[in-house]
Amino acid sequence: MATSTVSGKGWVVIPQELRERYGLKKGDRVHFVDYGGALALIPVSGDLAKKGCGMLKQGTSLTEALLQSRREDAARE
Numbered sequence: 001m002a003t004s005t006v007s008g009k010g011w012v013v014i015p016q017e018l019r020e021r022y023g024l025k026k027g028d029r030v031h032f033v034d035y036g037g038a039l040a041l042i043p044v045s046g047d048l049a050k051k052g053c054g055m056l057k058q059g060t061s062l063t064e065a066l067l068q069s070r071r072e073d074a075a076r077e
Helices: 016-021 048-052 062-076
Strands: 030-032 039-043
Touching: none
Parallel strands: none
Antiparallel strands: 030 039
């Protein structure tokens, strides 16, 4: 278990191992959640739409595949 000390200003250093594991970098935002006796630090997800943009660019467009399937079904009828 990693341990850190709270400074006089309330600062806490997140151990390097945990920063690397969770991809935390300078300027990243985090939430603090009080679970009634346990305090959790949760990385704030950025703009999920921007993060996901382009992740499905590989291969055939699902929309195009669906439209092609519909055209083939219509031709069979």
